[in-house]
Amino acid sequence: MSIFRLAAAHWRVNALNELQYRVNLVVQLFQSLIALGTGLIGLSLVFRQTDDLAGWSRPELLAVMGVHLLMGGIIQAVVQPNMQRLMGDVQNGLFDYSLVKPVDAQALSSVRELRIWQVVDVFVGAAVLAVAVAQLDARVGVGQALWFVMALVLGALSIYSFWLILTTGVFWIIRIENIVELFQGVYQAGRWPVGIYPPWLRGGLTFLVPVAFAVTVPSEAMTGRLTPQTMALAFGVAVGLMAAARGVWRLGVRRYGGASA
Amino acid sequence: MLRLYAGAARMSILDQLQYRTANYLYMIGMIAEPVIYLVVWSTVAESEGGTVGGYSAGALAAYYIVWTLVRNMNIVLTPYAWEWRIKDGQLSGELLKPIHPIHRDLGGFAGWKIVTILYWLPIAAILVWLFPPAFSTDTFSVLAFVVALWGGFLVRFMLLWALGLVTFWTTRVGAIFDVFFTVELLASGRLVPLSLMPPWAQTAADWLPFQWAFQFPIETLIGRLSRAEILRGLGMQAFWTLVGIGILTLVWPMAVKRYSAVGG
Numbered sequence: 230m231s232i233f234r235l236a237a238a239h240w241r242v243n244a245l246n247e248l249q250y251r252v253n254l255v256v257q258l259f260q261s262l263i264a265l266g267t268g269l270i271g272l273s274l275v276f277r278q279t280d281d282l283a284g285w286s287r288p289e290l291l292a293v294m295g296v297h298l299l300m301g302g303i304i305q306a307v308v309q310p311n312m313q314r315l316m317g318d319v320q321n322g323l324f325d326y327s328l329v330k331p332v333d334a335q336a337l338s339s340v341r342e343l344r345i346w347q348v349v350d351v352f353v354g355a356a357v358l359a360v361a362v363a364q365l366d367a368r369v370g371v372g373q374a375l376w377f378v379m380a381l382v383l384g385a386l387s388i389y390s391f392w393l394i395l396t397t398g399v400f401w402i403i404r405i406e407n408i409v410e411l412f413q414g415v416y417q418a419g420r421w422p423v424g425i426y427p428p429w430l431r432g433g434l435t436f437l438v439p440v441a442f443a444v445t446v447p448s449e450a451m452t453g454r455l456t457p458q459t460m461a462l463a464f465g466v467a468v469g470l471m472a473a474a475r476g477v478w479r480l481g482v483r484r485y486g487g488a489s490a
Numbered sequence: 491m492l493r494l495y496a497g498a499a500r501m502s503i504l505d506q507l508q509y510r511t512a513n514y515l516y517m518i519g520m521i522a523e524p525v526i527y528l529v530v531w532s533t534v535a536e537s538e539g540g541t542v543g544g545y546s547a548g549a550l551a552a553y554y555i556v557w558t559l560v561r562n563m564n565i566v567l568t569p570y571a572w573e574w575r576i577k578d579g580q581l582s583g584e585l586l587k588p589i590h591p592i593h594r595d596l597g598g599f600a601g602w603k604i605v606t607i608l609y610w611l612p613i614a615a616i617l618v619w620l621f622p623p624a625f626s627t628d629t630f631s632v633l634a635f636v637v638a639l640w641g642g643f644l645v646r647f648m649l650l651w652a653l654g655l656v657t658f659w660t661t662r663v664g665a666i667f668d669v670f671f672t673v674e675l676l677a678s679g680r681l682v683p684l685s686l687m688p689p690w691a692q693t694a695a696d697w698l699p700f701q702w703a704f705q706f707p708i709e710t711l712i713g714r715l716s717r718a719e720i721l722r723g724l725g726m727q728a729f730w731t732l733v734g735i736g737i738l739t740l741v742w743p744m745a746v747k748r749y750s751a752v753g754g
Contacts, residue, residue, distance in 0.1 A: 259665055263672050267681075274682055278542050279534045407515035414522035421526065425533050430525070 235332060236340035243343040257346040261298075261353045268294050268420065283425040288364035290421070293448040295358030297420045300384060300443045302350025304416070308389050309409065310342035312396040316406060319399045324485065335478050339393070362451060369451065377450040380460065383467040384443035390470035391439055393478060400481035412438070419444035435466075442466055494589065498597025499604070506605040513609055520561060521613065524554040527682065528621060543686035548624025552712040553683055555617045560707050561680070562606045563639055566647040567595050569654035569667055576657060576749065585746060592651060592738070603643060625712035634720045638707040641727035646703040648734025655738065658745040673698070679705025699730040 247253065272294065276287050285293070315338045318324040327334045362369055369377075395408050419440040423431050435441040442463045449455040506513060531550050535542040545553065575581045584591045653670060657663050675681050676691070678700035684692050695701055706723040709715050715723065 256664060260668060263668055267672060267675065270676065271681060274686060275530065275534055277688070278686070279537050281537070282530070283533050283537075404512070405515075407512050407519070411515050411519035414519035417522055418526050421530055426529050430529070 232333075232336045232340065235336060239341040240343045240345075244345045247345045253346050254349070257349045261349050264350075265298065265353055265357065268298075271420075283422070285422055285424075288361045289448070289452045291361035291364065292358055292452050293422050293444060294420060295354045295356070295361055296381075296448045296451070297354070297444045298357060299351050299354025300381070300388070300419070300447070301416065302347055302352075302354055303385055304388060304392075304443075305350065306344050306347035307340075307342075308385075308392050310344050311339050312392045313406075313409065314338070314342050315396050316399045319485070320403060328482070328485075334482065335393075335475070339389070358451065365452060373450065373453065376455060376460065377447055380442075380447040380450045380455070380463060383463045384439070384447055387439035387442045387463075387467045387470050390467070390474035393474040394470075397474075397477045397481040400484050416440060416443075422448065439466060439470065491589075491593070494593055495597040495600070498594050499601030502598040502601030503605055506602050510609075513605070517558075517562065517606075517609060517613060521558050521617065524557045524561070525617075525621075528554040531682065531686075543683060545683060545685070546624060548622060549712070549714075551621040552623035552625035553708055555614060555621065555623055556708045556711050557680070558613065558617065559607070559610050560639065560642060560704055562610060563603055563643045563707075564646050564703055566599055566643065566650050567654065569650050569657070569663070572654040572657035573661065573663065581749065585749075590742075595651065596647060599647065600643075603640075623712075627711060627713045630717065631710055631713055631715075631720070634724065635707060635711040637724060638710045638720075638727065641724060641731070642703040642707045645699055645727050645730045645734065648731050648738065649699060652734050652738040652741060655741045655745045658748045674700045677701060678703065679708065699733070702726045702730055 272287065272290055275282060275290075280286075282290060315324070318327065318338075327337050330337055392412070395405075395412070398405050398408070415434075415438050418426070418430075418434055423434045423441040423445045426434060431441070446455065446459060446463050449459065528550055531542060531545070532547040535545065535547050535550065540546055542550075575584075581591075584594075653667070656666060676687070677684075677695040677698045684695055684701060684705055687695070702723060706715075706727070710720050710723065
């Protein structure tokens with residue numbers, strides 16, 4: 230069964246389930262708007278004092294914020310719920326059920342959960358990005374939009390692979406729920422372009438936790454700063470991380486002794 | 491009563507000392523926020539001739555490093571805990587005891603804070619090495635800081651404990667708490683030192699308790715306040731703690747009356 234059919238099947242059930250609770254849309258929208266408001270306040274506080282931040286103008290930073298929200302929505306809707314469920318399943322002995330299914334366990338564990346209301350963040354982020362691009366007065370051609378989508382996809386795959394590598398630690402360490410908070414803390418660094426951070430931190434945010442590829446690179450694509458080298462690097466990192474994630478996954482599953490033996 | 495506090499604190503300490511990794515992961519995740527603020531504002535300061543809002547890059551470093559300790563001291567019983575306590579029914583057991591449940595909470599959290607301070611010291615050392623701070627301090631400030639640190643904890647503890655009692659009247663508390671926390675984020679000095687906020691926001695913040703739990707302890711240590719201001723600040727902490735205690739003394743009996751346990 231192709232991974233897309235698998236995902237679609239699970240997501241449909243999840244969505245049908247969640248859509249019963251329509252009030253949650255309002256709740257999520259409220260929370261997203263508060264987060265957006267806080268972000269905008271932060272930006273305006275900075276721009277009360279200065280005209281540009283390390284070479285990024287206000288609309289450009291707004292674009293970064295939009296991409297940050299958008300990518301955050303994707304992570305919260307699709308990546309994080311699956312990883313948290315995987316951690317829980319291994320801890321509770323339910324992972325065996327994933328292993329005996331006729332589909333690849335990694336695929337199953339990665340696509341079965343969907344928090345549909347988090348998708349609101351994707352729309353809010355896209356809206357902010359649209360406003361920022363309008364303010365930039367840049368005409369976004371089809372080519373640039375395609376680069377942007379590709380950068381987003383590569384960034385999302387990098388973050389997913391990174392998350393999977395971290396989560397696979399559960400096969401060794403068992404109690405690693407706090408990784409979620411750790412990641413969320415580090416992801417906040419993506420609200421600002423990674424260029425402003427000191428070199429050691431920038432390196433960490435590029436190669437250790439691929440926030441740079443998740444947020445800054447797509448923002449660069451949208452604001453016309455993207456170079457082919459960066460795109461190639463993004464591609465290389467994404468492929469590398471996916472391969473690494475697969476390798477670590479197989480190591481972990483091999484180590485996994487089963488819940489009832 | 492003192493024995494109760496000592497007991498609750500000791501249990502909490504022993505408990506938390508076992509979860510070293512969990513505590514450290516949690517604390518390290520929390521330093522991402524101030525490091526980001528610090529880098530952003532240092533960048534602004536650099537581009538604006540060295541200082542911004544009266545803070546040099548070194549002063550900002552000092553501010554945000556002490557921030558990490560105060561932030562940890564500020565973590566108290568989340569108002570969301572009441573939802574769980576009420577649904578769980580465990581509250582019934584607590585209510586049967588001859589002492590107010592707040593004492594166990596306070597003792598437990600106080601004990602945890604002692605462990606937190608211990609765990610924080612190596613983190614602080616690394617941060618100081620990475621982001622050299624510039625500050626001046628004297629014995630009075632350090633002593634006042636110790637008092638202000640715990641004072642801030644008390645202020646926030648009382649206020650949030652009282653806020654949590656809203657849960658006895660409605661389950662849709664998320665929105666109320668979200669608004670509360672957002673206002674606090676802006677008015678406490680957590681997002682930025684208050685001198686960087688627009689004047690009308692600073693005036694508004696003066697009417698709110700948040701800065702006394704957060705910015706005040708930080709500025710006490712890094713030498714930005716005169717003795718008179720420090721003493722006034724400690725007084726404000728006492729004031730707001732009493733306000734919190736007053737609110738919860740009034741509201742608690744009403745809350746208990748409304749309470750009907752799950753399963754008895």
